[in-house]
Amino acid sequence: xxxxxxxxxxxxxxxxxxxxxxxxxxxxxxxxxxxxxxxxxxxxxxxxxxxxxxxxxxxxxxxxxxxxxxxxxxxxxxxxxxxxxxxxxxxxxxxxxxxxxxxxxxxxxxxxxxxxxxxxxxxxxxxxxxxxxxxxxxxxxxxxxxxxxxxxxxxxxxxxxxxxxxxxxxxxxxxxxxxxxxxxxxxxxxxxxxxxxxxxxxxxxxxxxxxxxxxxxxxxxxxxxxxxxxxxxxxxxxxxxxxxxxxxxxxxxxxxxxxxxxxxxxxxxxxxxxxxxxxxxxxxxxxxxxxxxxxxxxxxxxxxxxxxxxxxxxxxxxxxxxxxxxxxxxxxxxxxxxxxxxxxxxxxxxxxxxxxxxxxxxxxxxxxxxxxxxxxxxxxxxxxxxxxxxxxxxxxxxxxxxxxxxxxxxxxxxxxxxxxxxxx
Numbered sequence: 001x002x003x004x005x006x007x008x009x010x011x012x013x014x015x016x017x018x019x020x021x022x023x024x025x026x027x028x029x030x031x032x033x034x035x036x037x038x039x040x041x042x043x044x045x046x047x048x049x050x051x052x053x054x055x056x057x058x059x060x061x062x063x064x065x066x067x068x069x070x071x072x073x074x075x076x077x078x079x080x081x082x083x084x085x086x087x088x089x090x091x092x093x094x095x096x097x098x099x100x101x102x103x104x105x106x107x108x109x110x111x112x113x114x115x116x117x118x119x120x121x122x123x124x125x126x127x128x129x130x131x132x133x134x135x136x137x138x139x140x141x142x143x144x145x146x147x148x149x150x151x152x153x154x155x156x157x158x159x160x161x162x163x164x165x166x167x168x169x170x171x172x173x174x175x176x177x178x179x180x181x182x183x184x185x186x187x188x189x190x191x192x193x194x195x196x197x198x199x200x201x202x203x204x205x206x207x208x209x210x211x212x213x214x215x216x217x218x219x220x221x222x223x224x225x226x227x228x229x230x231x232x233x234x235x236x237x238x239x240x241x242x243x244x245x246x247x248x249x250x251x252x253x254x255x256x257x258x259x260x261x262x263x264x265x266x267x268x269x270x271x272x273x274x275x276x277x278x279x280x281x282x283x284x285x286x287x288x289x290x291x292x293x294x295x296x297x298x299x300x301x302x303x304x305x306x307x308x309x310x311x312x313x314x315x316x317x318x319x320x321x322x323x324x325x326x327x328x329x330x331x332x333x334x335x336x337x338x339x340x341x342x343x344x345x346x347x348x349x350x351x352x353x354x355x356x357x358x359x360x361x362x363x364x365x366x367x368x369x370x371x372x373x374x375x376x377x378x379x380x381x382x383x384x385x386x387x388x389x390x391x392x393x394x395x396x397x398x399x400x401x402x403x404x405x406x407x408x409x410x411x412x413x414x415x416x417x418x419x420x421x422x423x424x
Contacts, residue, residue, distance in 0.1 A: 031048045188245065
């Protein structure tokens with residue numbers, strides 16, 4: 001564990017120190033995020049922070065290769081090198097997009113190419129355990145494993161790209177996801193399913209360090225954005241960690257049937273972590289289609305926009321998203337490790353309730369304030385109606401067409417200083 005802590009700190013430190021340099025270069029070469037109607041930032045902001053994150057990842061891998069206890073992950077597997085090479089390619093693609101604004105088809109082609117390189121260098125989904133209908137473990141040949149691996153990678157890459165909508169949101173959620181993956185991968189090594197010095201544990205450790213090192217520069221108000229170079233790098237590394245953790249060993253080689261449940265969850269952890277942006281994407285497509293607009297037409301109805309409209313501040317909205325990401329990811333890992341004990345389920349359920357209350361608290365507070373103001377207005381109206389002076393004025397009102405005039409204000413007795421029917 002200490003070696004992984006050293007690797008994480010090395011990646012965080014290099015990323016933290018490299019980010020200001022990358023920011024200066026981004027300003028120099030005009031790699032800037034212009035202000036758009038749907039954006040939250042109000043001034044052009046440099047992007048391309050993914051370059052600093054990649055430098056941190058590379059530094060963490062270099063440090064790990066020199067630590068005796070972690071060298072085994074390089075001697076018996078090429079997965080870490082595969083992720084490093086493919087990550088460099090997809091980071092370069094992101095830099096080009098940050099600078100020149102590539103079209104969607106070009107970006108998709110580049111993502112598929114980077115995922116293909118990762119597969120060729122050793123990261124591939126070879127086994128898939130399905131605990132339903134006595135299916136058991138499916139052995140995926142290259143004709144199925146390769147396209148499924150590429151599909152999962154591209155899907156995760158775009159999911160992380162989609163969530164990058166508020167300052168610090170993608171970096172924080174990615175750090176949470178990486179730490180959850182690391183906890184799971186390290187546990188698998190401790191129980192003998194894999195070596196403690198494994199590729200998925202190392203990949204997630206350096207990724208968590210890079211995200212944490214970048215976050216101080218990216219949290220609101222952000223001085224630099226990670227851009228597509230960062231979001232796509234993070235997505236590729238998360239998908240590689242999930243695939244390498246479970247996709248290359250037969251789950252049924254474990255002796256206990258009770259331990260089969262955890263083996264199906266690492267592939268579900270990305271979906272748990274990214275559940276909110278996935279739901280946001282589905283709702284956006286439905287919303288825009290029903291209005292007769294293109295599913296890709298931008299708007300300001302995403303979940304983070306809704307949190308802001310409810311009344312949450314920018315930072316509070318980001319922290320709420322952190323909370324839900326941590327609850328879903330670490331909740332899934334906790335269930336997978338413990339087998340879903342009643343204590344774990346109760347804690348997760350309680351935190352779910354807390355999360356809902358926190359999300360809705362500004363709306364409930366505004367509703368309570370509005371109800372109190374309405375109650376006070378009604379009390380004032382009743383008090384005014386019950387005042388003796390107003391009762392006398394109403395008793396003196398003549399019947400017939402003159403009532404309207406009296407209601408509009410009839411002068412009272414001379415010197416009284418009062419006007420009948422008019423609230424003072």
